Amino acid sequence: AQSVSQHNHHVILSEAASLELGCNYSYGGTVNLFWYVQYPGQHLQLLLKYFSGDPLVKGIKGFEAEFIKSKFSFNLRKPSVQWSDTAEYFCAVKEGGGADGLTFGKGTHLIIQP
Amino acid sequence: GAVVSQHPSWVICKSGTSVKIECRSLDFQATTMFWYRQFPKQSLMLMATSNEGSKATYEQGVEKDKFLINHASLTLSTLTVTSAHPEDSSFYICSAPTSSGTQYFGPGTRLLVL
Numbered sequence: 001a002q003s004v005s006q007h008n009h010h011v012i013l014s015e016a017a018s019l020e021l022g023c024n025y026s027y028g029g030t031v032n033l034f035w036y037v038q039y040p041g042q043h044l045q046l047l048l049k050y051f052s053g054d055p056l057v058k059g060i061k062g063f064e065a066e067f068i069k070s071k072f073s074f075n076l077r078k079p080s081v082q083w084s085d086t087a088e089y090f091c092a093v094k095e096g097g098g099a100d101g102l103t104f105g106k107g108t109h110l111i112i113q114p
Numbered sequence: 115g116a117v118v119s120q121h122p123s124w125v126i127c128k129s130g131t132s133v134k135i136e137c138r139s140l141d142f143q144a145t146t147m148f149w150y151r152q153f154p155k156q157s158l159m160l161m162a163t164s165n166e167g168s169k170a171t172y173e174q175g176v177e178k179d180k181f182l183i184n185h186a187s188l189t190l191s192t193l194t195v196t197s198a199h200p201e202d203s204s205f206y207i208c209s210a211p212t213s214s215g216t217q218y219f220g221p222g223t224r225l226l227v228l
Contacts, residue, residue, distance in 0.1 A: 043219055107156075
């Protein structure tokens with residue numbers, strides 16, 4: 001069974017700081033990779049996804065992520081965070097090509113201080 | 115993005131009763147839907163895959179007789195928690211993939227069993 005590791009469970013940053021959240025997965029085959037965000041009191045929303053092609057993917061709200069196959073990683077980045085980025089961030093993986101459910105990491109709780 | 119709804123958003127029931135949760139894809143059809151469970155401050159765990167017109171497939175450790183799933187149409191899947199007990203209290207979330215393979219999540223249903 002595949003697993004997903006998010007290295008930071010809690011991250012506290014000041015506004016305008018740069019952000020990088022780590023995500024590593026265990027599956028060695030073709031994967032589809034996702035980052036979801038859950039704002040307080042709201043449901044999961046897709047930030048960005050990688051299926052194939054350019055390993056640097058850009059998502060909504062200025063977020064981007066880079067797929068590094070050799071490192072089994074899909075880290076999320078944002079050059080300058082805002083207070084409104086305070087949320088829970090989940091990395092998720094699916095084996096490519098199948099109609100399978102997602103395997104989620106434990107999530108990272110990001111707090112942005114004004 | 116695609117929209118997935120869930121009903122009810124929260125439910126409180128007595129131990130021993132059954133509770134039905136509905137998941138609907140509002141603007142697209144989904145032959146497959148997924149049910150997840152999220153414990154407080156933890157990640158989402160895939161419970162089962164709901165298949166339109168056929169039996170659901172359950173993840174290891176999930177009791178199929180406890181969590182009944184019916185995928186009645188291309189836009190509706192239901193999860194029934196039978197003979198609920200306090201340990202079934204949790205946040206239940208469904209998702210549905212669009213034709214592109216991206217999963218969109220419902221807002222979740224919070225179940226409290228007294």
